[in-house]
Amino acid sequence: METVHSGGRPLTRAALAGRRRALEDGRTVSRRELSAAGRDAAKALNLRPALRSILSALCAVWGEQDWERLVVWPSNEHLCGMTGLSERALRYGLRDLVALEVITPRDSANGKRFAIRGPGGAVIDAYGFDLTPIVARKGEWATAIMEATARDAQRSRAFDLLTVRRRAVSEALAALRARFPATDAADLLAAQEALERSTPRRRASGVGPDVVLDAWGELQVMAEDRFYQAASAGNSGRHLEQDTGSPTDPCARAPEKEPEPTRRPEPSLVAAACPVAAEFGVTLRREADVIEIGRLMRGGIGAHPSAWSEACEALGPFRASVLVLIVAQLHDDDVRRGEIRIKNPGGYFRQLVRLCSEGRYGLEAELMAMRRRKMT
Incomplete structure (x- = not known):
């Protein structure tokens, strides 16, 4: 005997995992709390704009029913009107949200979405999409956002440090060319050009400067040391004249003692x-x-x-x-x-x-x- 489904979907592991997500006993959820959890989920999972729009629309139609599961049953036509997406893009988006275990389908016998009403017309149950995983995984979203924020801050500091080192190298080489043109700096310039080609840009998503950060630091030390050696002519310190008096004056005074450096x-x-x-x-x-x-x-x-x-x-x-x-x-x-x-x-x-x-x-x-x- 063959069973025919209208609008059904194949069973997936993600759908089963979503069904196992549950709220605490007696927990009530408001639309505002659900929407906030949805925004956190979108941020934690770095959802693309289409998925963010669909998730926001699903949270917006939640009617704050006092149920154990947060079930909504909007039609595709209604969701397309809210998000501005085509029906095909909407179907793909719903499929991806189910795969990410953000929502889970609650299909009826014929695969349609609708509400079940009691004798007085009150909604007592529904078939559609279960949004319970959004709130049930609220702690996961907070942890993921915190970790992502820490990574972004560390990446930003690394790029700031990279900018400082690149600028220091450029300043040292420019000063070396301007004040000591006879000093050979071809190797430093070649190293600078090679590093510039391999240095990632700050706007490149997901790419950090850790690979070249140490190399820029070493080049900075080399460039500044080359400038220092050229400026001091290889001497480690200033030459001090030991005898400031006349060589023919036997009573020349001893030189005054220089003040000690701070x-x-x-x-x-x-x-x-x-x-x-x-x-x-x-x-x-x-x-x-x-x-x-x-x-x-x-x-x-x-x-x-x-x-x-x-x-x-x-x-x-x-x-x-x-x-x-x-x-x-x-x-x-x-x-x-x-x-x-x-x-x-x-x-x-x-x-x-x-x-x-x-x-x-x-x-x-x-x-x-x-x-x-x-x-x-």
């Missing part, structure tokens, strides 16, 4: 005083880490590139980076307290650079004071 603060002290640097996911263990974060946060405080260049020339990249972190931390503290004491962080950075170069601003003392305020 002490450089430890990266651990910088990290403790300026926790705002931790937002970029880099632990300040070495001076190179401080310099890297300083370059990255320079634009965030509104400091012009010329201000950064002047600071590096007057104080060195490390102290300039520490000043950037100090300004960023002070401004962040003001924002958290609801105060606006530093109205122009970029101008404040220039002022600190000038005071520090004149010896009127102690970096280590300021960092220790900021650390004490964080501990109290």
Whole structure:
């Protein structure tokens, strides 16, 4: 004996899995809650626009019946009018939502969708689509969204760091060509061109810069070291004249002792005083880490590139980076307290650079004071 179905569908594992999803005993669901869970499902599964429209339409027709299952029975014609899709696109979309275990079909004997009404005309049951899995998997949607948000934030920070390193390489090579044209930098330029070809773009979905991030960091170190060696002519430090008097004057005075350079603060002290640097996911263990974060946060405080260049020339990249972190931390503290004491962080950075170069601003003392305020 052969059974003929009108509008039926083949049984799938996803459909059976959807039937096993259930709500807690006595749980009631509003249309607003169902729609919010539907939006979370669309975001967690990264649904294409057509599927989002169908899912939103199915949630919108839920009548808030006090049933154990969230069943809706809109016709294809009604759903096409709500979504603007063709009937073929709608059928494919419903099939995909069932395969994703977002909805599950509840077919009647003839495969049609309709409501069953009691003697008084009240709807007591229905055949159509069961939306229970949307709410039953609400925790899964929240976890998936949280993980996706963390991945996006990590990817964004990685691209920010990549931009900083690419810019540092370009600046070092440009300065090398402008100030020391006799220095050979062909190998560095070739490496830069090769990396540019293999570097992914930020807009490329799903592609991260992790593959080339370390390579750009190594090229940055090589380019800056080449510039440093060219600028110092291979000497590790400045030449000090030991005898400043006349060679024929037997009573020439001994040269005055040069002032000792100011002490450089430890990266651990910088990290403790300026926790705002931790937002970029880099632990300040070495001076190179401080310099890297300083370059990255320079634009965030509104400091012009010329201000950064002047600071590096007057104080060195490390102290300039520490000043950037100090300004960023002070401004962040003001924002958290609801105060606006530093109205122009970029101008404040220039002022600190000038005071520090004149010896009127102690970096280590300021960092220790900021650390004490964080501990109290």
